[in-house]
Amino acid sequence: MTPAQVSFLGAVAAIALVLVACGSGPGSSGCSSPPPVPIPELFLSYPEPGSPAVSVGIGEVIFVGNAGGLYAPDTVAIRGRSGANVPVGAFTAAPSPFPTPYAVPSGFSGNIPFVAVPIPTLSPGVTYDVSFSYTDWADAPPACRTTVTQSLGSFTTK
Numbered sequence: 001m002t003p004a005q006v007s008f009l010g011a012v013a014a015i016a017l018v019l020v021a022c023g024s025g026p027g028s029s030g031c032s033s034p035p036p037v038p039i040p041e042l043f044l045s046y047p048e049p050g051s052p053a054v055s056v057g058i059g060e061v062i063f064v065g066n067a068g069g070l071y072a073p074d075t076v077a078i079r080g081r082s083g084a085n086v087p088v089g090a091f092t093a094a095p096s097p098f099p100t101p102y103a104v105p106s107g108f109s110g111n112i113p114f115v116a117v118p119i120p121t122l123s124p125g126v127t128y129d130v131s132f133s134y135t136d137w138a139d140a141p142p143a144c145r146t147t148v149t150q151s152l153g154s155f156t157t158k
Contacts, residue, residue: 049153
């Protein structure tokens with residue numbers, strides 16, 4: 001996304017938040033109308049989506065974006081295609097120095113918000129799918145909110 005698009009989405013989110021908080025808006029149910037599609041809140045940065053030979057001991061997964069969202073709690077899920085869920089820790093600051101290579105979505109520049117979640121040692125030769133669940137707007141009273149799960153990509157261990 002371009003900086004102008006990011007600014008526009010920020011303005012739309014702020015207006016919608018005010019409408020939801022006030023309990024008014026154009027929705028037929030008293031909820032404000034949600035965006036036509038969920039707004040992406042987080043992007044997988046490290047390991048890069050699609051990475052084929054990730055170390056089993058990477059120790060953390062790093063993201064670009066807002067892990068706090070407008071409504072908490074937000075959660076990351078990492079699931080091996082073998083069926084096992086990987087326990088993840090709470091969001092924390094990204095490490096320094098930053099591991100490479102890492103991905104940055106188009107439209108991000110300057111002061112990019114990075115966050116990380118710690119993970120245990122992974123199993124070798126497994127593809128892991130990463131997703132992010134957060135609360136977003138919905139035209140569904142009484143809460144006018146819904147849980148959205150966003151697929152962030154996958155990676156495979158050596």
